[in-house]
Amino acid sequence: MVDKSKVIICRCNDVTQKDIEDLIDQGITDIEMIKRITHIGMGPCQGRTCIPLVAAIIARKTGKSYDEIGIPPTRIPTQPVQMRILVGDDDEE
């Protein structure tokens, strides 16, 4: 048996499979709410790794289709950008 508390689903915010499944067991099956409670999809990787994994766990545990589960919106910037680049100071120092 795999220890689900050791299976990392979100590397950015250190969320395990157990964290996700515990929420689903409590009745929290909306990926938007799971995102807000655990911060999956909100780290530097923008959910590239965790969102498909969380969607798969929800689908497996609840029988919801991927269409029903949906995908939370991706926020810009799609990759982290340093503020010095945004202010045009990238040549400094």
Add this chain to the structure above:
Amino acid sequence: MMKNKVDIAIIGGGIIGLYTAFELAKRGVENIAVYEKRYIGSGSTFRCGTGIRQQFGDEANIKMMKRAVEKWTNLGDEMDFPNFKMAKTGYLFLLYDEKEVKTFKRNVSLQNSLGVPSKVITPEEAREIVPTLDISEVIAATFNPTDGKANPFLAVYGLARKLRKMGIEINEYTEVKDIIVKDSQVEGVKTSKGEVKADIVLNAANAWAKIFNEKLGLNIPIEPYKHQGIVSEPFKLGEIKPMVVSFKYGGAYFTQKANGGLIGGIALKYGPTWDLTPTYEFLREVSKNFTRIIPALKHISIIRQWGGYYAETPDHNAVIGKIKEIEGYYLAAGFSGHGFMLAPSVAEGMADLITKGHTNLPFDFYDPYRFERGELREQAVQMG
């Protein structure tokens, strides 16, 4: 199955609607239902800047916020969700000219007279609180240690969990289309999942509140403006404990979240509009202003940017109260960016107003009829 008859129907599953449901339930009103067109918190609460402050410039907002902080402090225990905690990390306003200092000195005396322990401090003292600050242009600052911040996700989740345990119905993905009124008396709501009878309806739809008001022929000025926020990658915790505010630099406000990321925004706004698309202009201006306040932020990466509404009124103060023209209709909306921080006292006052007909909190200040009478309040210190 959704109930088809309730005592009180609440439109809007944000912090105001949910907290008011909680206060009503504590007063023994059990047959309440909340209607939220998407998921709870999705409208404005989950998009907010997380700040909670008592440093306002008028008596009513200071009193309301002082009460709100008392309630925020106990909310985790009250809703049996100790994970939720208000972080009392303070608010630090940076001041750059004599005129600003004069206004803030006056505000601090008013705050002190009402029991809020804010104080005027020197630039050096400000840098002791946030060591990375550039204080070369700062001539003074104000700091209140009992201000702070809280996680809106956990506040909403904790309240919803508690409400559901108490048997209160929260209907997500259920849009209220119309408020049903007959002979100037509220009769219920028409939702996307059917009609519900109710003698009392609370409009807690904030940015969307005016849609219902207009349908009922009420002209209460609340307009949706797009504001935006950003979050950065995490960095060493404790670097930026308080909410730092600078009117000089874009009306910037920012603080470090519990996971180490920076959260904040600037005053730049667009509207009235129903468009929440993030703008590059904002991303650039946020970076310009933040890095003037703390130059080291240049090396920090922004990882997310989003838009959210400030439901603004002409004087940037909310409209809260009973609507005279329609028996059973109550309004708590138009929070102009302060809905999250004010929620506990708004909810307490509203629950008293509905159940007892009056509240000891200064609700007169937020009277929905003030605009009609041509009264404008002093503009609320509108920031974070």
